[in-house]
Amino acid sequence: MSKLVGTPVKRREDARLITGHGNFTDDVRLPGQAYAEILRSPHAHARILSIDTTAAQAMPGVVKVYTGQDLAGRVGTVPTAWIPPASDLKQVPHAVLAVETVRYVGDGVAMVVADDPYIARDALDRIVVEYQTLPAVTDQREAMAEGAPQLHADAPGNVALHWTVGNDTDEVFAQAEVVVRQEFRQQRLIPNPMEPRAATAQYLSATDELTVWLTTQNPHIHRLLLSGILGIPEHRLRVIAVDVGGGFGSKIACYPDEVLVAYAARDLNRPVKWTEDRREHFMATTHGRDHYEEVELAGSRDGVLQGIRVKSYANMGAYLSTAGPGVPTILFGLIVNGAYRMPVASSEVFGVFTNTTPTDAYRGAGRPEATYIIERMVDLFAQTIGQDPLEVRRRNLLRADEFPYTNPFGLAYDSGNYHAALDQALTMVDYPAFRQEQAALRAQGQYVGIGFSTYVEMCGLGPSQVAGAVGFQGGLWESATVRVHPSGKVQVFTGASPHGQGEETTFSQLVADQLGIPIDDVDIVHGDTARVAMGWGTYGSRTMVVGGAAISTAVDRVIEKARRIAAHMLEVSPEDVVFEDGVFHPEGVLDRQATFAEVTIQAYLAWNLPQGVEPSLEASAYYDPTNFTYPFGTHIAQVSVDADTGEVRVTKYVAVDDCGPVVNPMIVEGQVHGGIVQGIGQALYEGAVYDDDGQLVTGSFMDYTMPRARFFPQIETAHTVTPSPHNPIGVKGVGETGTIASTPAVVNAVMDALSGFGIQHLDMPLTPEKVWRAMQQVQDEQ
């Protein structure tokens, strides 16, 4: 039988998704369903003097209006689920509706439930809220300054956390021949999955059970958090997320909104649905990035890197989101040395409260920021010592014989072959020819540039022991149950919660190959806490790595049991039975065999099972990895900069990634393409902007530049294959590599194009206006 793993099997989920048969949260329609709308603060910082809901409540069709006062004491506050150790994290209360003070534009103030969504929406306009506005602060460094507006009484100076990590760098920096210093701004980004958030809740009084359909990347984490906030025991709570239209990290968090909907459904004993609109999404769904980083890189004059020091100021927003505190600390600070050999490194991070939308994971989550600064610093270092950035990389990238390598923060990079990926990428561009052409064009007043990003990342989150050590308030293992039905059809229950990544296909490929059965005999069940006992969800490029390994382990257990039954049927001992292409037979004897289906039916009939073997054929596995996985690669971007307009065009893009063995090359290519354009979005186009009063002025697609297909050349991809040494299927995550690698590749290329102008660095996004002004300024000065 031909193997499916490694082949571009078409996505099984797409037929239903692209023909309108998906089952998204907003598709759920329940008898008697009511609709919720949330009134959001138009002020960034204000005291609520009064809320008059009388007129709204009196509107025909309005069922009930809730305010923060109504819920105080009935609903708990929304906690953060990541408490980095020794960070003095200020766990300030986050009420589901603001009670006395609103702290960002979008903070919930009241909720209307009505018979009809339009009535609910109109009723919002009838609620009269009297505010006393307070001074607002949106910039994290300004928020830390003396005299800045204070957001929370329990967080003096607006400092939410202060975390340091690394070894002693003083001596190395004191003695270094070269120290390069640069400050970077990682602008705030607004994740925009195709499907906004939504929640539908139903309470069944007969069984006292509450069911919440939800746009979530991690239904079991949501169940755990909702249980605590609402005071409903977990066994009476069910969270369902069948189809979720993308998340990119923005659907990890537990938001006040789903708590409100769940509460109202029980309070009213009536199903309640809430669906976010896009304008609401811009202000009320978590944002990403938003750091200032002060970076120092030490090295020798001949090009050996010796150490890095990073001081970062991360904007947490007005409250701590679910994974918010872990993103700018653990997921960033531990890997700022990148793929380079460095004896010393340190990170110091301030997390700061401001009057802005809370921040949380956004594709890559911390690792794009880390990769951006080290890849930019390597280029600046090369420039300082007058070497080619490619040569500095060759010199300092870890060599294959240096693995396992423990970085200065204690991360064990267990495997890698960075030079192989770099060499492969260099076969896809003609570097010397590009440099010649660049010089020739420059003489004609045309500017082109080339940029490298030789990255490594840590992903495939767990292990759980590490989760505990870094303050993540959950486990990071994954569950799988493989249930073989009497007819030989297989259902796989996974605790991972794919929401666009295509694991219904890739997981099926694994299982079909392992069992030697057609892929159509396998179904993947996910996203329902009543069908899957426990799991930790999909984020951190962990689903194939941890979820896939759990499934593979469970399938092995099914095969072992089936082998004992087959041996009994074939009247040989289990050790002598081979399982190949779906058939059991004694080693070397092909004419006596039992197919997988024949064994399965015997397992269920149980008329004649071997001694000590129980009926049925089903196995579970709870897989906890022993390390992260460390995908790596080389991305090379070529750009041209229009000297008259400052517009940057990406003219060629090459990505060589190593995610271990590729289960489905088409799906991996899709992940890589999507990641790359998202990363280039940060480099060139995107950026959330608040005005001085804390108003989000980029609150729609008219004002916030989403990348479009026409902005990009055909992306050229290739792979090297270095299997993870600890993962049972050898895989490493690939969901975030594109976003992690592409941002610095493109910015390095633009800076290379502008090198003739003596421009060392420009902060992102590199919009035409910014680039044009920078070139203009240099020309004016000359």
Add this chain to the structure above:
Amino acid sequence: MQLEGHKTIPSTPDRVYGLLTDPEVLVRTMPGLKRMTPTGDGRYDAEMEMGVAAIRGRYEGWMTIEDAVLGQSYRLRMEGQGPGGFVAVDMAVTLSPTDEGTDLRYVGQAKVGGTVAGVGQRMLSGVASFIMGQFFGAVAKEARQQP
């Protein structure tokens, strides 16, 4: 958002002042202003209909005329809440006699918040100047009609 400009009105400063502080004239001349009800002390309850980009609706709030110096200057403050958020205006108006009548100068700040601030922010100052232009144009027309 900064509001600043001037307009020549063909009438004396005293008459112009009278027009600009007459609720009936304001309801006629100010685009979108539907109602002004005096509540005393130069304060009015006001209702306006406005649309910016996709955000349209009725704003309810108040308007005051403060620091009034008859025929010379006053300070106009307005605040309204509506479906897209809020609008707040704080503007100083001065009147000075010229050969063609009165030179009306205004300078101040307008703030918008909530959804309306996040949509088409870059168009807002253009929209505001346009509305101010329409308003003072209409006042000038009133002045011509009641010489």
